[in-house]
Amino acid sequence: MSISVGQILEGKVTGITKFGAFVSFPEGENGLVHISEISNDYVEKVEDFLKVNDEVKVKVLSVKDGKVSLSIKQAEKKVNAPKEIEWNVDEATKDLSFEDKLNKFLKESNEKYVEMRTRDNKRKMGNRKTKNY
Structure with a gap:
């Protein structure tokens, strides 16, 4: 063949x-x-x-x-089908006002940002310790 x-x-x-x-x-x-x-x-x-x-x-x-x-990875390529959007409303935030939802989003976003910055700072500090000057 x-x-x-x-x-x-x-x-x-x-x-x-x-x-x-x-x-x-x-x-x-x-x-x-x-x-x-x-x-x-x-x-x-x-x-x-x-x-x-x-x-x-x-x-x-x-x-x-x-x-x-x-x-192998090119043999397994799949066509990316459009993702279905789930329009189900989260029951925990269903009865919240727009301002309450916005405040909740900002709080969660800020927490994720602080977590990311902390992780990046630890990574940078770890790189400084390994360098020999």
């Missing part, structure tokens, strides 16, 4: 390295899924996402000099 760019194929993970995973196909062909093409999430370790003998769906990105480049 000839593998061509753009094909979606099913294969089995035959090997895992720190830079990706090797996938073989029933016809005897094989290719590499680079670590950056495994998931849309951050992949620190390939083993966190794949195991040997896992069945995976892959998209062929390129075929060059007998080397086949594959992608």
